[in-house]
Amino acid sequence: MLTRSLLALTSVVHLLRPAIAFLIRHGVAYPAFAAAAKELFLQQARDELEQAGQQVNLSALAILSGIHRCDVRKLAVAPNAQDRQAQQDLNLASQVVSRWLSDQRYLTRDGRPATLPRVASAGTTTGQARPASFDELASSLSTDVRPRAILNELERLGMVAVEGDRVRLLEPGFVPRQGFAEMTTLMSENVRDHLAAATLNLDGRHNFLEQAIFVEELSAASAYQLHVCAAQAWQAAFQTVMREARALHANDQRHTPAAERTHRARFGTYFFESDDHEVSDQAV
Numbered sequence: 085m086l087t088r089s090l091l092a093l094t095s096v097v098h099l100l101r102p103a104i105a106f107l108i109r110h111g112v113a114y115p116a117f118a119a120a121a122k123e124l125f126l127q128q129a130r131d132e133l134e135q136a137g138q139q140v141n142l143s144a145l146a147i148l149s150g151i152h153r154c155d156v157r158k159l160a161v162a163p164n165a166q167d168r169q170a171q172q173d174l175n176l177a178s179q180v181v182s183r184w185l186s187d188q189r190y191l192t193r194d195g196r197p198a199t200l201p202r203v204a205s206a207g208t209t210t211g212q213a214r215p216a217s218f219d220e221l222a223s224s225l226s227t228d229v230r231p232r233a234i235l236n237e238l239e240r241l242g243m244v245a246v247e248g249d250r251v252r253l254l255e256p257g258f259v260p261r262q263g264f265a266e267m268t269t270l271m272s273e274n275v276r277d278h279l280a281a282a283t284l285n286l287d288g289r290h291n292f293l294e295q296a297i298f299v300e301e302l303s304a305a306s307a308y309q310l311h312v313c314a315a316q317a318w319q320a321a322f323q324t325v326m327r328e329a330r331a332l333h334a335n336d337q338r339h340t341p342a343a344e345r346t347h348r349a350r351f352g353t354y355f356f357e358s359d360d361h362e363v364s365d366q367a368v
Contacts, residue, residue, distance in 0.1 A: 099279070125149040126159050177237050178270075179225050184253055186326035189216045195323065197253040202235075202246070218251040241266055277350045307357040314355040325351050 086094070107117060129149035133140045146153045184190045184197050192198045204217040222231035235251065238244040241263045245252045281292035302310070329349070336345055 122151055122155065123159055126151055126156060176226055176229065176234065177241060177243065177266075180222055180234060180238065181243060181253065182326055183225060183330075184221060186323050186330065187221075190221055195319075199247075199250050199252040202249045202251055274350070274352055278352065278354075302357075304359070311355050311357065314353070318353050321351075321353065 104117075126145060126149050129145050129151075130140055132148060133144055138144060142153050142156050145151070145156045149156070151159075184200075190198055190200060198216075200216060200218045200221065202217065203219050218235060219231040222229075222234045226234070235244070235246070239246060243254055245254055278294070281290070281294045284290040285292055285294055299310070329351075
């Protein structure tokens with residue numbers, strides 16, 4: 085009978101196959117991955133010891149992580165400042181797009197993101213509300229960064245198109261189409277939280293929503309139609325959950341002390357199809 089440790093290792097090796105393929109396609113070979121994994125094991129061992137209230141020292145870190153004491157002594161565990169800045173930049177762009185996709189002021193009557201004037205303009209008749217502008221949208225989320233700078237970043241990422249004095253959100257809008265650094269950051273954050281939910285559920289420590297639908301023996305046309313259906317379902321779910329998230333966030337900002345606002349949440353979905361059964365089994 086397989087031990088829990090071996091079962092855990094086997095499952096992680098299985099789910100890492102797409103990640104290893106991604107690394108190889110982008111020039112990352114095993115030595116670089118192994119060095120990064122060594123640092124990650126050490127960071128996680130430190131976290132586990134701290135959460136258990138145990139003393140964090142060289143011996144404890146070496147035993148729990150399996151890393152030699154001399155390597156434990158050498159390795160630094162400070163987070164990368166450049167990675168943090170990339171995440172902050174992407175967060176602001178994503179927040180602007182998320183509000184654009186969920187706030188009624190920036191949607192058409194059928195619920196699609198409206199093409200916005202670059203700057204606010206007066207209504208054309210007395211009493212008519214002036215249309216919401218991109219500058220207002222950007223300023224509602226940050227007064228520290230100029231709307232023009234945010235617009236430039238969204239353009240660079242391929243998320244918007246500027247057409248004269250109007251700004252149009254591109255489909256799918258909330259995913260950067262330019263900027264490899266931003267796209268990899270978004271991927272790693274989304275997949276990390278998905279994996280965290282699944283593993284914590286498996287350990288019996290939480291009961292997070294983590295479900296998937298699997299179907300096989302489809303034609304290519306049927307798989308495409310299912311993708312369209314999934315995208316439409318996501319749009320509806322996105323607007324519902326985002327509206328609730330914004331309302332809860334605003335309520336907490338008004339009524340909950342800052343020291344108690346320590347939680348974060350992520351809701352997402354994914355779709356994958358392939359005619360390769362082995363890859364499909366990994367990804368779903």
